[in-house]
Amino acid sequence: MFRTAAEQTKISSAAHRVRTRIAMRCTAALLAVCAVFTTASCTPNGAAVGDTQDHQPAIAHAGIQRADMLISLIGSTDVDRDRLVLTAFATAKLHASYVSTSQVSDPVTAAQQGVIDMTNQQVHVIIISGIDVTDNTADSWAQTLEAPREAGIPVVLLEPQTAPQNTQLYAAVFTINDRATDATPIDQAIDAVINDEPHERDMMVTTNVA
Numbered sequence: 189m190f191r192t193a194a195e196q197t198k199i200s201s202a203a204h205r206v207r208t209r210i211a212m213r214c215t216a217a218l219l220a221v222c223a224v225f226t227t228a229s230c231t232p233n234g235a236a237v238g239d240t241q242d243h244q245p246a247i248a249h250a251g252i253q254r255a256d257m258l259i260s261l262i263g264s265t266d267v268d269r270d271r272l273v274l275t276a277f278a279t280a281k282l283h284a285s286y287v288s289t290s291q292v293s294d295p296v297t298a299a300q301q302g303v304i305d306m307t308n309q310q311v312h313v314i315i316i317s318g319i320d321v322t323d324n325t326a327d328s329w330a331q332t333l334e335a336p337r338e339a340g341i342p343v344v345l346l347e348p349q350t351a352p353q354n355t356q357l358y359a360a361v362f363t364i365n366d367r368a369t370d371a372t373p374i375d376q377a378i379d380a381v382i383n384d385e386p387h388e389r390d391m392m393v394t395t396n397v398a
Contacts, residue, residue: 231337231338231340234356235356236337236342236343236355236356236357236358236359237336237337237340237341237342237343237359237384238313238342238343238344238359238360238381238382238384239342239359239360239381239384239387239389240384241384241385241386251382251383251385252312252382252383254280254281254282254375254379255281257282257283257312257313257378257379257382258283258285258309258310258311258312258313259277259282259283259284259285259311259312259313259315259378260284260285260286260287260302260306260309260311260313260314260315261273261274261284261285261286261287261315261317261346262287262289262299262302262303262306262314262315262316262317263286263287263288263289263290263299263317264289264290264295264299264317264318264319264346265289265290265295265318266317266318266347267288267290269317269318269346269347269364270286270317272364272395273315273317273346273364273374273395274286275395276373276374276375276395276396276397277374277375277378279397280373280374280375280397280398282375282378285306285311287299287302287305287306289302296325296328299316299319300328300329300332303316303332303333303335303336303343304332304335306336306341307335307336307339307341310339310341311341312341312342312382313341313342313343313344313378313381313382314336314341314342314343314344315343315344315345315346315362315378316343316344316345316346316348316358317346317347318346318347318348318349319345319348319349319350319351319352320348320349320350321348321350321351321352321353322350326352326353329352330352330354330357333352333354333357333358334357337356337357342358342359342381342382342384343357343358343359344358344359344360344361344362344378344381345358345360345361345362346361346362346364347362347363347364348361355389359381359389360377360381360387360388360389360390360391361389361390361391362374362377362391362393363390363391363392363393364392364393364394364395365392365393365394366394366395366396368392368394370392371392371393371394372391372392372393372394373393373394373396373397373398374393374394374395374397375397377391377393
């Protein structure tokens with residue numbers, strides 16, 4: 189069948205639009221699949237994010253450089269302790285943001301919202317100061333801490349009053365002891381967690397950093 193040039197152009201344009209729609213749908217489907225696998229790969233089986241290594245690997249990986257680390261400290265009512273930690277990070281030239289909860293009507297909700305906000309900002313580690321999980325807050329804390337876990341962000345509990353029962357929700361517990369000579373400098377401890385290097389679950393740390 190003979191077609192004019194105008195008809196052939198019209199048919200070619202229609203075919204191009206169909207191919208474009210198909211390509212866009214395929215791309216969207218691939219992106220969705222990649223997103224699922226990316227999220228799944230961030231969540232280790234049977235371990236907390238940042239606490240998956242039992243021993244130092246034979247070949248060390250590059251990891252996140254200290255100058256690039258983004259640390260978030262979710263504060264507590266003990267502002268002096270929080271200030272001590274922030275000062276230590278500043279001395280070690282580590283960038284740390286702070287979410288204050290000391291002057292709000294509902295510190296628990298403020299702390300939990302801080303965790304969600306910092307997860308959305310894709311920081312490298314979230315430190316929660318003085319967490320106190322009770323029967324009334326256990327479920328909300330569990331739901332809150334699932335967010336950084338699914339995002340592949342390790343959580344550290346700083347001198348918790350009561351930690352969550354699910355130990356896969358946090359990588360380590362830090363207890364400050366500035367008098368102990370064998371305490372780990374807090375900047376080195378947080379470096380180990382961020383880069384998923386072998387470390388103790390319960391770590392005695394010092395804010396006396398070089």
